[in-house]
Amino acid sequence: MRKILRLIRKDLLVEFRERRSLFIVLSFAISTTLSSAIASAGTSLGAWERAILLWIIILFAGIIGLAHSFTREEERGTSLFLRLSSPPAFVFFSKLIFNICFFAVLEAVIVSAFVFFHEGDVPSPFIFITIILGGGFALSSGATVLSAIAAKSAMRGALFAVISFPVLLPVLIAAIRATALCFERHDISAASEMIFFLAFSGALISISYLIFPHIWNNE
Amino acid sequence: MKHIARLIHIAMPVSIVLAFCYAPTAEVHGEAGRLLFFHVPLAWTATIGFLVAGALSIAFLLRGRDSHEITARFSAEIGLFFTVLATASGSIWSKLSWGSFWNWDPRQTSIIILMLIYLAYFSLNASLKGNEGRGKITSAYLIIAMASLPFLIAVFPRVFGSLHPHSGSLVADVPTRLTLIASLAAFTLLYLQILSIRQRIHHFEFSRQADDQKLQ
Numbered sequence: 001m002r003k004i005l006r007l008i009r010k011d012l013l014v015e016f017r018e019r020r021s022l023f024i025v026l027s028f029a030i031s032t033t034l035s036s037a038i039a040s041a042g043t044s045l046g047a048w049e050r051a052i053l054l055w056i057i058i059l060f061a062g063i064i065g066l067a068h069s070f071t072r073e074e075e076r077g078t079s080l081f082l083r084l085s086s087p088p089a090f091v092f093f094s095k096l097i098f099n100i101c102f103f104a105v106l107e108a109v110i111v112s113a114f115v116f117f118h119e120g121d122v123p124s125p126f127i128f129i130t131i132i133l134g135g136g137f138a139l140s141s142g143a144t145v146l147s148a149i150a151a152k153s154a155m156r157g158a159l160f161a162v163i164s165f166p167v168l169l170p171v172l173i174a175a176i177r178a179t180a181l182c183f184e185r186h187d188i189s190a191a192s193e194m195i196f197f198l199a200f201s202g203a204l205i206s207i208s209y210l211i212f213p214h215i216w217n218n219e
Numbered sequence: 220m221k222h223i224a225r226l227i228h229i230a231m232p233v234s235i236v237l238a239f240c241y242a243p244t245a246e247v248h249g250e251a252g253r254l255l256f257f258h259v260p261l262a263w264t265a266t267i268g269f270l271v272a273g274a275l276s277i278a279f280l281l282r283g284r285d286s287h288e289i290t291a292r293f294s295a296e297i298g299l300f301f302t303v304l305a306t307a308s309g310s311i312w313s314k315l316s317w318g319s320f321w322n323w324d325p326r327q328t329s330i331i332i333l334m335l336i337y338l339a340y341f342s343l344n345a346s347l348k349g350n351e352g353r354g355k356i357t358s359a360y361l362i363i364a365m366a367s368l369p370f371l372i373a374v375f376p377r378v379f380g381s382l383h384p385h386s387g388s389l390v391a392d393v394p395t396r397l398t399l400i401a402s403l404a405a406f407t408l409l410y411l412q413i414l415s416i417r418q419r420i421h422h423f424e425f426s427r428q429a430d431d432q433k434l435q
Contacts, residue, residue, distance in 0.1 A: 145363060149356055153346040162342050166335040167363055170370035200370050207366045211359045214280050215352075 007086060007094030011069065015102075021072075025065040029110045032057045037117035044119065047183035051176045054114050058107060058132075059139065059172060060161075065106055066099050066143045067160045070151035088213040096144045096205065103140040107132055123186035130190050131182060134197040135175035141201040142168050145208035148215050171200055224412035227405065234398070234405035242398040251315040256398055258312055260406035261305035262330065267410055268298025269333060273365040276358035288354035291361070292344065293417040297410055299337040306330055325372075332371055336364040 015022055036053050045053070073079040082091055111132055115122065122128050143164050150160035178193040238256035245252025275291035278284070309327060310320040321327065343360055347353040 142363075142367070145359075149343070149360055152350065152352065152356055153343060155346055159342060159346050163339040163360060166332055166339055167367045169332060169335075170367060170374045174374050196370070196374070200367070203366055203370070204363070207363060211280060211362055214355045215359050 003086060003090050004094045004097070007090060008098050011094065011098045014072070021065075021068045025061060025106060026109055028064055029057065029061040029106060030113055032061065033110055033113040033117065037114075040118070048176075048180045050118055050183055051180035053118075054111070054179060055135070055172055055176045057114070058110055058136070059168070061106055061110060062103055062136075062139055062143065063161050063164060064157075065102055066140060066147050067150060067157060069095050069099060069102075069144075070148045071156050074151045074156075083217065088216045089209065091216065092144070092148075092209060092212040095148070096141060096208075099140045099144050099147075100137055103136045104133065107136045122183060124182050124188060127188060127190045128179065128182040131175060131178045131193055134190070134194050135171060135178075138171040138175075138197040138201045138204075139168055141208075142171065142204045145204070145212060145215070148212065152215070167204075171197065224408055224415045227408040227412045230401070230405040230408050234401040237398040237401050242395050243392065245395075248312075248316055251312065254308060254312045254315075255395075256402040258305060258308040259399060260402045261301050261308055262326075263403055264406045264410045265298050265301035265305050265330070265333065267407065268294050268301060269337075269365075272298060273361055276361040279354060279358045280362070285354065288358060289421060290414070290418065291358065293414055293421070295337055295340055295361070296417070297413050299334065299341070301410070302330060302334050302337065306334065329371060333368075336368075340364070 036057065070079075073082060086094075111129075146164045146167060147160060150156050150163060153159050174193055174196050178188075178190065181188045234256070238253055242253065242256065244250055245255070248254075272291045272295040275287045275294065279287040279291065306327075309330070313322055313324075313327070314320050340357060340361055344353065344357050347356055350356070
């Protein structure tokens, strides 16, 4: 556990020392949220339209944000040192925890900006936040191993979007449906959606843990 | 496998004759109902192609035999080809029965996602050209994609209502059921035949490259 924490600390230090990628991702998130708000200014969007817009922004900002944790290791050649110094399971879990935290920060920025600029009530805010965090957890746990796959290939950024979209689609659909219900009504239960998100994350994390050594140590 | 696949030369003509001459005209769909004997086996073969590719990918990661990875890739290629055909035949049937080519039916949507997964798999394969670990990485991707499929099947019926007929309602009578079974068998043999031809082509290409290297 201590080794995993040390690896997370390393990722956080690199992230905050540069701040470049964090700023770019946050700027992308804010500019897309603002663009959608400006484009639809004056028209009141329905619950489903708002939910679709919100999750598309989250997904694409997330794809840009999550891609860089493994890509950075490959581009700088530090993956070799990481491979020598830490077992694959530790690397996987440290990147997974880092990505989940990164995604939560990203969601906080996007959701605040989205709720602020897009007019419309959120009748069940607590359930809304639970679904946003649950969906983010499921998306980042699925995307971690996919970012490790994309980092090994040419044209990493575009390829990450291509390979992650079909895999993450079940979470996206479930999250859009649940968010639209949150925008529409106040008497809803998030239990079934949360079970779905947890089951998806559990399955993807277990499979990723089993196959990650094959991806990581393939040279 | 090569010899079993050769049965296709008998099975395919028999299943076509059965579909057009033996099976009765469908009550609801009329003559268009005969599309059942081609559309369902196409979707079935696409699923077999995908499952075989997935199973061989797992075997490749466990045992590391290159032949598993190559066969998995060929199986996925055939699967993609049949997925496109199943989508096309399904949309023609959809137009005839429901009035539009696309209805966002759960099964229609599932097959289009399957197509997206295949396309992503081949994009990944192409972008890893020259990478020694290509087999392992593409196999890993296919396993992850397979793991997410049950969730897709679970989530779709909650969002989209199905227009697809229940399987039992279309094959109530014995001649229709027999014809469908014959078509399923014929298309499975077609899959095996294409797979065996694809493997032979690969074998010839491989041995020719080896000969060229010897000559040089």
